[in-house]
Amino acid sequence: MxxxxxxxxxxxxxxxxxxxxxxxxxxxxxxxxxxxxxxxxxxxxxxxxxxxxxxxxxxxxxxxxxxxxxxxxxxxxxxxxxxxxxxxxxxxVAHDRRLTARKLWIAFAAQLGGTVLVDDGAHSALTTRGVSLLHAGVVEVRGDFEAGETVEVATRNGNVFARGLVGVNAMQARAGAGKKSAELPDGVNHEVVHRDDLIVL
CATH class of the missing domain: 3.40.1160.10 (Acetylglutamate kinase-like)
Incomplete structure (x- = not known):
């Protein structure tokens, strides 16, 4: 191009x-x-x-x-x-890891509902191990979004490094921030963003 x-x-x-x-x-x-x-x-x-x-x-x-x-x-x-x-x-230079049409949409076209800030451990795990984002790694939630919307994922200081589809709404994300999965109320998705719906940029 x-x-x-x-x-x-x-x-x-x-x-x-x-x-x-x-x-x-x-x-x-x-x-x-x-x-x-x-x-x-x-x-x-x-x-x-x-x-x-x-x-x-x-x-x-x-x-x-x-x-x-x-x-x-x-x-x-x-x-x-x-x-x-x-x-x-x-x-x-073209990236050697081509994104699917769905992930391109999540990464660049989908309307953003908010931002989820994570701690250093979650940042490292998401960028190097390809895991899902759990509530325990969340330190702050910005915006008002529903489950299924697209959010940015950023470090503590606000540097955005990923985008993904959230599995919880903003209220649930705030209430669960920093908590282990066993501490979450029944019915709340343990994954804030599933790894299949997360694109590290």
């Missing part, structure tokens, strides 16, 4: 304001694409805005599609972007 704009690609800062700004030639699949600084002026002047292009590149990466952001007026830009042997603009 090729996204054309009026600057050479993604920079480390706004090149119009920061003389030290450098073009980012390659963004690996496991990089936090949206955390890379786009620069306000570039975002305002670029077609569709750099932020929206970064969002599109991230979705494409998780779909197994390589993306290039480049200057529209550059000579042979489409041919060069299609050729992996020629360096042009910023290349976003």
């Amino acid at each position: 090729v996204l054309l704009t009026d600057i050479d690609g993604l920079y480390t800062a706004d090149p119009q304001r920061d003389a030290s700004a450098r073009l980012v030639q390659r963004v690996e699949a496991d990089d936090e694409l949206l955390s890379v600084r786009a620069g306000e002026s570039a975002g305002e002047r670029g077609s569709g805005g750099m932020a929206s292009k970064l969002a599109a590149a991230r979705i494409a990466s998780w779909s197994g599609v390589r993306t290039v952001i480049a200057r529209a007026s550059a000579s042979n830009v489409l041919l060069d972007a299609a050729s992996e042997s020629v360096s042009v603009g910023t290349t976003f």
Whole structure:
């Protein structure tokens, strides 16, 4: 996929304001694409805005599609972007783990109902072991959501690292925060987010 704009690609800062700004030639699949600084002026002047292009590149990466952001007026830009042997603009490498259509929807398209903040142990387990999120790992619940809605999952300091479909509503999540499964009332789902409904980004 090729996204054309009026600057050479993604920079480390706004090149119009920061003389030290450098073009980012390659963004690996496991990089936090949206955390890379786009620069306000570039975002305002670029077609569709750099932020929206970064969002599109991230979705494409998780779909197994390589993306290039480049200057529209550059000579042979489409041919060069299609050729992996020629360096042009910023290349976003395709992720080797393609998400299914359902998980792409959860990760990028579903409307958010709130945010669930977790402790360090839960963060480590979710990102390295692929487990479900249990009530014991929850430290804070933000928003008002129902079971089955999509929520963001974040660290204690608010850094979002996953999205998922919740198995409980916000009231149940708040009441169960920090509790072991054996301490939950009868009828309350032990899993705040089941691992099959969780996408670590």
